[in-house]
Amino acid sequence: MDRVLGRIDPTVDRTAAARLLGCSPDQVGYCPRCQGLTRRYGRQAQVICPACQAVQPPSAVGAPS
Template sequence: MNDSVRRIDPSTDPGSAAAMLGCTPSQIGPCVRCQGLTVRYGSNTQPICPACRTRDERPA
């Protein structure tokens, strides 16, 4: 279980979020599930944030 993956709060500066996600600030947008920040635009689009994807991968 990887508990180090945390939701990026929507109030986080886009530049800081981009650095955490490895993209440019213009690619940052809200996760469709939790509204945390994720790579929503451009290449490598991920509408579900890393925190939500990690939760989905955990055994029930």
């Protein structure tokens, strides 16, 4: 079973967040929904963090409300 990564608080060091996300620190940015840290830039970028994606399915991401 895949484990969903929880919200990464924006006060967490970017290097530590990058290790959790499996990317480099320069790829880390803010989730526009919760302001937590996510792999925002570069290859395999996820603008919406894994925690927010778990709440709302990817097919609904970006869909008008």
